Amino acid sequence: MDKLIILSGCSGGGKSTLLSQLSHLGFATVEEPGRRVVEQQLNAGGTALPWLDLKAFLEQAIALAKQDYKAACERSGVSIFDRSLIDAASALRTLSDWHWYERLRTEFRYHTQVFLTPPWPEIYVTDNERRHRFEEALEEYQRLCRDYKDLGYDVVILPKTNIEERVDFMLSAL
Structure with missing residues (x-):
């Protein structure tokens, strides 16, 4: 789907800041599923947290990312995701669960270009x-x-540059 754009990459690489700027420019944006799961679990006293039960956390992140994907497909215009189904399925694959990962080859497709924030220790x-x-x-x-x-x-x-240049770079690449 050409209207579903992924912003992923290294944790602490500036994704959320970039997503916020893109939102201010009028783009529909989708917050990171993992952060939303962590926030919900911390508020509820739950255990589906990456440092307590990684598999349960990833399953919840996938469920939320799947809802985000379907909602974005129904919207008109471009949606920019802070992470995606692929991020959670990739992590779940490290636990030897390939189910979701294999489905991503055909069933849940995004724009062919994926933007990754590189490791940036100075801002981590x-x-x-x-x-x-x-x-x-x-x-x-x-x-x-x-x-x-x-x-x-x-x-x-x-x-690795200021937010305005990152936005320009991303929009020019698209």
Whole structure:
């Protein structure tokens, strides 16, 4: 689907800031499913958290991402996703669960270009919802680069620059 654009990449690489700027420019944006699951689980005292029960967390993130995908398909115009079904399925695959990953080859397709924020240690921070170390974020980034390419997407690495230049770069690439 050419109107469904993914913004993914390294945790702490500036995705949320970029997504916020794109939203201010009038684009429909979809917040990261994983962050929403973590927030909901923390508020409810749940255990489907990446540091407690990774599989349950990923299954909830996939369910939410699937809802996001369907809602965006029904909207007119472009939707820009902060992460996607692919991110959660890629992580679930590391737990030897290939079910969702294989479905992504044909059933849930996005724009052929996927924008990835590269590792950027100078801006990386942890918080209550992002508790993993930078080294783990780097491993995630490498896995996502591999899996997006494996699924037939054209990976476009965003430059490490100010937000305005990143927006211009992304919009020019599209």
